[in-house]
Amino acid sequence: IADKKAIAYITLSGIAGALSWLFYFLALKFGNVSQVAPIDKLSVVMATIIAATLLGEKISFLGGVGVALIAMGAIFVALG
Known part of the structure; x- marks a missing residue:
């Protein structure tokens, strides 16, 4: 059981x-798929931020660079 x-x-x-x-x-x-999809992909960024701030996870330099690139890419795509 x-x-x-x-x-x-x-x-x-x-x-x-x-x-x-x-x-x-x-x-x-x-909504427009060109705006919705990038916002959806920001879940990776949000999960990383929550893990680092609330759970004390350590983010490596390259991990931080990756998160920043994901965020910038999603913003650029969403803005058109």
């Missing part, structure tokens, strides 16, 4: 994932 805490975590994770896809497709329906 699985741990109740693990089942709750898996359930919430599934709900969050489903909502993520739902809102992504709604954004694609009502």
Whole structure:
């Protein structure tokens, strides 16, 4: 029998994932794909920032450069 805490975590994770896809497709329906897709890719940047600030993860220099390039690329594509 699985741990109740693990089942709750898996359930919430599934709900969050489903909502993520739902809102992504709604954004694609009502927005321009050339603006929605780059904003979606900023999730990598946000995850890195959250990991570094809240979880104390160490980001290497090259990792930081990569995050900066992703952010700049997404912004350039979104702005057209």
